[in-house]
Amino acid sequence: MPVMEADKTDPIRAEELKSQANEAFKAHKYAQAIDLYTQAIELNGQNAVYWANRAFAHTKLEEYGSAIQDASKAIEIDPKYSKGYYRRGAAFLAMGKLKEALKDFQQLKKICPNDPDAAKKLKECEKAVMKLKFEEAISVPESERRSVADSIDFHLIDVEPQYTGAKIEGDVVTLDFVKKMIDDFKNQKSLHKRYAFQIVLQVREIMRALPSLVDINIPEGRHLTVCGDVHGQFYDLLNIFELNGLPSDENPYLFNGDFVDRGSFSVEVILTLFAFKCMSPSAMHLSRGNHESKSMNKIYGFEGEVRSKLNETFVELFAEVFCSLPLAYVLNEKVFVAHGGLFSVDGVKLSDIRAIDRFCEPPEEGLMCEILWSDPQPNPGRGPSKRGVGLAFGADVTKRFLQENNLDLIVRSHEVKDEGYEIEHDGKLITVFSAPNYCDQVLSFIHLWWFAIHSLPMVLGKNSLYVDSPFSFQNQVLSCIFLLKLYQ
CATH class of the missing domain: 1.25.40.10 (Tetratricopeptide repeat domain)
Structure with missing residues (x-):
């Protein structure tokens, strides 16, 4: 200043x-x-x-x-x-x-x-x-490193007769199993390591098959709920499901990164999200955040929590799975969803993002770093990042990126907002943050409703963004549901 x-x-x-x-x-x-x-x-x-x-x-x-x-x-x-x-x-x-x-x-x-x-x-x-x-x-050179997942056979892990927790029968993760697991977590009970390995390994295979940028089609009259950072706040994750319904093919979610770290229940959060992904891949979509990385997990608690609640093998396994998470999504060819933000150069196309080799720890510069770390700024152009990583980008940068890629809107997370969300850059960018009581903030999530799927110009005004009545959480945090309607 x-x-x-x-x-x-x-x-x-x-x-x-x-x-x-x-x-x-x-x-x-x-x-x-x-x-x-x-x-x-x-x-x-x-x-x-x-x-x-x-x-x-x-x-x-x-x-x-x-x-x-x-x-x-x-x-x-x-x-x-x-x-x-x-x-x-x-x-x-x-x-x-x-x-x-x-x-x-x-x-x-x-x-x-x-x-x-x-x-x-x-x-x-x-x-x-x-x-x-x-x-x-x-450390072993990357080229010589063997996947820890290849060394794990969960079928060989015995389940003790006295174990009374949630069990997966065979290879299929069912809704009944997920509900039982959630109830066990609510009662401070642990999931058996056999089933934890099974869930994480299955998610790894699902994620590895996806591109770095995933296209999602939302049929006419249907919706998708986008949630921001959760940061290990398991009971607030359950509040989202209580208020908005459990994930299903009819009620799909996209959790936009930063599932872990800071909160005390990151293991419970990540196993719950992963279990829903196993149950129905189209019901749960997950994008990578800057906290899905080894360096952040060492500093902000997830690594220590995993070591305490599970074991050392899971530390490496989660790191591998995080490297397989997609970096961005495009909804109905019009809405770009990524954790952080945009790039230090103009002209970045969706094809460039799709071509990123994401199977690594985030680098300190380049497209992958910037999509995970960058933030919007009120001033035009580009500026230094307040975080010291990535950059800050203005409304003009947002406008050019949208125009060059024939998009209407950017939805991102990564930042605490006083109201749980914020609309910026002339209505072309929305930040949504879903960890209540994080720096004394509120929670939000966004429903994206498609009433038409062809030629969807964005209308952002009194008739397009609705804020429902606030409701109360058990911790007295106020929250809002935001219905973003896109009209033909």
Whole structure:
């Protein structure tokens, strides 16, 4: 953000704004806090505290690129300001950039040699870097790596007589099994590893047969429900099904990435989604998010949860399956659905996305990285990503992509929204986020109804977007169903 000229500084007013920002931060209103810190910076841009505080607020919104920029500015203003190094190191750590984080925590320890928290962070970072070096040293080249799925035969795993949980009879996952499994999960019971292996291995085969961009046809008068990030919030996933019905061929869903991490029930979420996919592939569609990756799963909890609830083999197996998830969907040749967003160059065609070799961990640049990580911005053109990965793209970029591919609308997820959804870019882009109580936000999901399947121009106005009455969750989170109607 620009800093005002010296003759326009107002340190007293800046302090008042900082205090207001601190209160907003304490209330978990991080976007409001950022705005207030920005106003304080505009009145007194040489106060390192303001920059470091805004960096912390950016971190809470997972805007790590912006956090690093602000923390670096705080360090530039005051090279001995410990919180600048702490904030930047924490942001690097959250991005998985361990070596950069280590440098900041080493400097932090020099500045604050007796600070136990600084010593703890340094020790954690050193341990993570050493583990990374060890893993790199013993890693097998990709060309020589054998699929862990090929080494698993779930038929050889015995089910103990005392096991009373959900069971798959033969090779078919039925609705009765899925319902029983969900009930067991609700009662804090585990699924037997034999059946967990069977589900994950079956999903792997289904997904591997799909292209990187999948076309879905929704018949006239039918609908598809698109859900955003769930992030391991199992009971909120069940709320979606309670409110909108269980997945079926008549009531299909598309979950748009970020099924796992952060929440405490990521294993239950992913096994439930995968089980529905096995039960009826046309009832459950799944796209990859940026959190369906090894690096994110190490940092944000899924790997540890899998190791605790299942075993080490499942850690590798889930990683393989995540690499098989499609990157995007096109609905009735008119609606483009992907987790993150658009690209750093114009001219990207659907055929280019379809041709992406997705069977790998997400790279740090290129089409695959950008489709998982990018975000819309209010300004035209392209800009740096607030996350430090991918990019920010404006309404003009959205318009050109839609025109070049004969599309009408982009539906994406990836960002927390105050109302659970947001319509941007002149009505051509919708963000939907489905993890309630994630930074104190609400949940939403979108029904896409097709009343006609030929020549479907988008009408976005009072007659096209309907918000039903809010309803209450067991945790008192308000939520809305959004009916997006496309007319001929």
